Amino acid sequence: MFHLLDIIGTIAFAMSGALTAMNKKLDLFGVFIIAFVTAVGGGTLRDVMIGRTPVGWMLDLEYVYVICFAFVLTLVFRKKFEKLRTSLFLFDTIGLGVFTLIGLEKGISVGLHPTICIALGTMTACFGGVIRDILCAEIPVIFRKEIYATICILGGIVFFLLKSFHLDNDILYLITSLVIISVRLMAVKFKWYLPTLEKN
């Protein structure tokens, strides 16, 4: 079940990358690389920084195949995506929840402090998009518009609070991802933003 959600998240992230790259009028190779990097970039950064190398997707080819599949799907249905916006947004939100959990677990498995684990969860879920935006020569969207990373941090805090009650892992995962997913849905529905700060 968790694995299936991981696949869904990967597909959603790859599609979001591919669509951004098409908007920037990149060529086929550029679109593929941006799709790839959006899907695995956060996890790659995490693995490199904690020293789990070769990084995840080099050892488990499934991610490569799933991203290729998402890439082809996006090419074929690229003119239909307006109608699919809601589904895409839902998938992306599932990815946010699952990727945060994967990052949290990786940090715990290396024996890092909860604060750092939360940073790793947020990195896993959000920094693929950051690298996507940098490669497209844009200021990363999560730094200026959407409340996105903050939700991962919140999810991480909930995770460690619940963990201190020695809950079963399945229940822990379920509640954390439900918190992330529902706060994200509410944030978009009610247009919650983080404030920007004027210097003067």
Next chain:
Amino acid sequence: MFHLLDIIGTIAFAMSGALTAMNKKLDLFGVFIIAFVTAVGGGTLRDVMIGRTPVGWMLDLEYVYVICFAFVLTLVFRKKFEKLRTSLFLFDTIGLGVFTLIGLEKGISVGLHPTICIALGTMTACFGGVIRDILCAEIPVIFRKEIYATICILGGIVFFLLKSFHLDNDILYLITSLVIISVRLMAVKFKWYLPTLEKN
């Protein structure tokens, strides 16, 4: 022989970086860093992601000296480069072939799957240029204009096809680099491009 070609490729990549940086009106330090990063950035990224650290150029100072040499050469002859365009292009193409082979071999030495080895070959040959463009605040040129990375992928596929016939390593290297170099020459000669995709 292979080592000589590696040096030629490194010089060509460093020069391409230095020239790009001069066009952006960077100062001397900026020009040097961009030259350096263009030459070793792809290999550095590869080494970090497969966990071969300290990365290559930190252990073999020859690269550092070669890049310094290329940097000085570019400074001195910077007004003459229009006339040297063809030679530079040839050197750059040699670099493309050699760097792809080095990346392929590194992947094999770590025991990774052929698909991942091809990705590492492409990364070694192309991502120095990607980092160069990001540092110059541009969308990487290989994502939007030139057919470049695709040739490395093609070269990688040829490499593994031939390898399955248990050819001698020297012949394997020779054919793969000749394929990469000749396809690149034809791509430029006949103006082959990858399509860009309109979303609407």
Next chain:
Amino acid sequence: MFHLLDIIGTIAFAMSGALTAMNKKLDLFGVFIIAFVTAVGGGTLRDVMIGRTPVGWMLDLEYVYVICFAFVLTLVFRKKFEKLRTSLFLFDTIGLGVFTLIGLEKGISVGLHPTICIALGTMTACFGGVIRDILCAEIPVIFRKEIYATICILGGIVFFLLKSFHLDNDILYLITSLVIISVRLMAVKFKWYLPTLEKN
């Protein structure tokens, strides 16, 4: 004492990041990430490239707390910074000296060549700012305006020259950082720049 200066440098770098991010009108999360990355980005890059993982700040939470403190301080006093410009500049210059020394020492501890150690010192002191500028979609300021990285290289050369006289470590650190700090002050005072190079 050295540790105190490290803290002061970290605070100054985090503040410089936060102020840059506010100028770009990023939201609270964006400002925090840019502050964080400016402070620890150079050291992170260094640790990843020499294979000392998990990277420094993941193992020593003090950095995280210091950066959070600097972040809050910058938010609260963001309208007062015009008057504090001189202090900020002094703190930043202390950071330059201390971070260069930390990078030099890390390189020596891994057994790398002095040339590479100087590169690591420069990377530690300067590349947090480079990542900050990339995340803000700007060409890094140290590549085009200020004489900044060059001073770290100079400091590194002085360090190894003095080291060959088998000086006491404390004196070695003191002289190296004083050289870096005083050259930096003079560079700003007398408006020293590196030349840019016109191609035509």
